[in-house]
Amino acid sequence: MIAAVVPTTTWYLVLAAVLFGIGTLGVMVRRNPLVMFMSIELMLNAVNLSFVALASRLGDINGQVVVFFVLVVAAAEVVVGLGIIVSIMRRRASVTADDLADLRG
Amino acid sequence: MALFVFVCSAAMILVGALGVVTRSNPVHAALSLVLTLFGVAVTFVALQAHFLAAVQVIVYAGAIVVLFLFVIMLLGVDRAENLRIEPLRVQRPLAFVVSTGVAAVVIAAIVRARDSLADPSRGLAPTGADAHDANVREIAREIFSSNTFAFELTSVLLLVAVVGTVLLARRQRSPGAGHPVRP
Structure with a gap:
């Protein structure tokens, strides 16, 4: 009886929404910039998940192509963000986002 | 399964x-x-x-x-x-409220749109032995036909990101000498 239940697209979309909410919480609660970056990755993954679910539901491959481009942009974003974090952390030892007022002119 | x-x-x-x-x-x-x-x-x-x-x-x-x-x-x-230290006392409950609110709004929208997604005539993509590389073929055809320009732009993006990060994270040789002063 239970084995006959097949997960529908709605289930995947709800899962993606919950994952997005957890990522939002992480960005707002955590103060370590690295962990905030990881939470942004969680949100990106949630969006990717809903893209793939809808692409497979609608039979349209363009959703998966969009996810491919999102992956590329996410990789570039992580590289640049971690470079900025490394260059900031090199001149000050603290690891919380509260102290990062250095970008002021 | x-x-x-x-x-x-x-x-x-x-x-x-x-x-x-x-x-x-x-x-x-x-x-x-x-x-x-x-x-x-x-x-x-x-x-x-x-x-x-x-x-x-x-x-x-x-x-x-x-x-x-x-x-x-x-x-x-x-x-x-130490996760117990929270300088802004309001921030943590507020973050809980906002994130559950975001998730709840999205879930409500999904549940509302459930009927339009539940059309049984169109299922998941076909599986089977004949389709073992169909996914890769379809994605490749789509990327290299109608998204070629965007694909080339991603290579430019990755190149710029790598060069910029190397510049950002480069260790300065001596104070005053390594860092170029912009006019």
């Missing part, structure tokens, strides 16, 4: 995501992120997106998380952070 796969991958995704948010040690958070990314890859396989599942494992779990771990260990910030 499909239900079993869904439950397992959902458990991986949610446990990993909660681990990222709640673990105080950044290394543990990164490893929880690996768990989440693998769960998403399993979900991609269940949704017949085989190419994206492979890319997810290689790029995210293989490259991005390793980059995170490198930076964590390079900077020596792998000591645990």
Whole structure:
């Protein structure tokens, strides 16, 4: 009886929404910039998940192509963000986002 | 079987995501992120997106998380952070409210749109022995026909990102000499 239940697209979309909410919480609660970056990755993954679910539901491959481009942009974003974090952390030892007022002119 | 796969991958995704948010040690958070990314890859396989599942494992779990771990260990910030200290007292309950609100609004929209998604005439993508590389073929045809310009632009983006990061993270040789002063 239970084995006959097949997960529908709605289930995947709800899962993606919950994952997005957890990522939002992480960005707002955590103060370590690295962990905030990881939470942004969680949100990106949630969006990717809903893209793939809808692409497979609608039979349209363009959703998966969009996810491919999102992956590329996410990789570039992580590289640049971690470079900025490394260059900031090199001149000050603290690891919380509260102290990062250095970008002021 | 499909239900079993869904439950397992959902458990991986949610446990990993909660681990990222709640673990105080950044290394543990990164490893929880690996768990989440693998769960998403399993979900991609269940949704017949085989190419994206492979890319997810290689790029995210293989490259991005390793980059995170490198930076964590390079900077020596792998000591645990005390999560009980919260300088802004309002921020944490407010963050709970906002994030549950965001998730609740999205879920409400999904539930409202459930009927339009529940059309049984169009199912998931076809499976079977004849379609073992159909996903890769379709994605390749789409990328290299109608999205060629965007694909070329991503190479420019990656090149610019790499050069910019090397410039950003370059160690200055001596104070005053290594850093060029812009006019």
